Amino acid sequence: MTQPLLEVRDLHTVFSTKEGMVKAVDGVSFELNAGETLGIVGESGCGKSVTALSIIRLQRPGRIVGGKVMFKGQDLTRISEYEMREIRGREIAMIFQDPMTSLNPVYRVGWQVAEPTRLHHGWDAKRALSGAVNMLGRVGIPSAAARARDYPHQFSGGMRQRVMIAMGLTTTPQVLIADEPTTALDVTIQAQILDLLRDVNREFGTATILITHNLGVVAGMCQRLIVMYAGKIVEAGPTMDVFANPKHPYTWSLLRSIPRLDAERHEPLRPIEGLPPNLVDLPNGCSFHPRCVFKVERCGRDVPALLQVGDTQRAACWVTQSGAELKGA
């Protein structure tokens, strides 16, 4: 096996709130290999975004209280802020959900897209701008040279997200973290952006972490995926296998609860009952057990670790770890 490009080991990120300590990321470990697209799926508050932000140390006001983020032989949680700045935006770039609030409204788009190369590569304004125009053209912005002189408000949502992607790519980073990059967009525009991300991955070989709540997006984009619930990874494995044969009841129930466009007959949906837990006051044992249809007595007592279940998957579930199959009406 080759060395993974990025390795997150037992990461813990907490937030102090009035109600108490929130363990937003609670012992998360995973690897990202060169050139792959890894999906992180989960509902709001499951810790998927905080995991991503912690990798590039933008988790504030949260605090990383344990674990490591290994990238090129260094632990990103321990290096200085100065060293971190050399990596952030240059070797690990991030694109966010809302392309409007992520762009500065008072600077021209070309200037902003050129910023990473001015800062990281020390290019002069002219060279950086021509690099930016080139990149804007490659992400599919028509008449890029003219558009580079426009301001963000003159762009549509989809075009702004293209600008964000162009900005992320100017320094040819090795890792691109995309946090819900298409959630704010319409479906036809979402399809355009996902297509662009596939091209970027192919053309630049950029390894991508794609964070989303949309299982359909993961199915079409990612080779491997991680499912998070209440700050923990509950299941991980190759996308094909996880969808065909989920090993955690949360994944299993989630896949059954969503309506599918290709459904032949009208059947009532099978929702997951109950609510996601309050992160300040997590249930004992497995956080999912109050909503789980497979739970056994032990689930309310002991926290299951993320262990190998089957040939290719890992799951944090006492039931499947004991060899039982997830089957239901």
Added chain:
Amino acid sequence: MPEAAVKKLTMAWTANDPLVSVSDLKVWFPVASGVMQRTVGHVHAVDGVDLEIKSGETVGLVGESGCGKSTLGRTVIRLLKPTGGTVRFKGEDITHIRGEHLRGLRREMAMIFQDPYASLDPRQTVGDIIGEPIDVHGLAKGRERQDRIRELLRVVGMNPRFADRYPHEFSGGQRQRIGIARALAVEPTFIVCDEPISALDVSIQAQIINLLENLQSKFKLTYLFIAHDLSVVKHISNRIAVMYLGKIMEVAPGGQLYRRPRHPYTGSLLSAIPIPDPKIELQRKRLIVQGDVASPVNPPSGCRFRTRCPRAREHCAEEVPPLESFGEEHKAACFYPLD
């Protein structure tokens, strides 16, 4: 006198006629500009829509943001004033009714909103939120009112004791249940659901969809279900209308629309929706439409989709394609439809 005239018309309506029928509906919003704030143009939010909704059915209305689907939904129940065309409810022309008459109509129709945070007054208790329509229409008082509120909470799957609590104490899904209870308070026949689940977490969405379906069969409700998520709309609707830039492009029963879309826009919309199954996703043929939606202030001549349509020809710019029949209950507005 008008009361009596209305009564007569209502008498003529039978349950087999459409409950709601909209013809050539236009809703334009003025665009003001300059120091004098003169009207310089109009946003053609809804621009000539024909649609019929039968009693007891669910019509899904899909389209991308800005296509006019919410405006259409709001105009149908007269929360917005139409610029042109007519809206009929139970056979009666309600396009211009006002005052007492309109208030009477409000007992027949209700709305469920997208944002369960913004649509509930944070300073009112849950009981008062649900009780407000009861008070406005004088449906019940005192003890009876309390009982009714409790019953409504029970119907939407919540603890009746929650009537004394405030909205901030509840999660998004629970708030949406409160919004649904409020909509049911007037015992309406017709409910416009405007993106009722898109603000909710994935695991909660199915709960609310099932609730809406159960309520429909229990109370014989008719829904106009507005959403951008075609998978959800297909699940819940009998028929689906696809909107683009203020016009309906295609109407058909859900299964048919999915199996055999006739309008190129429907085709690309369907192909853009990711299916949660990697085996299908990896071998899907993608029909990615280029470009962005044109401006509703200055919509393209002829067919509004032609600027992004791979099949567009000269004729598409010259004439607006009418909604034509493609078999039973299937209509599409396209000169060069898909096979």
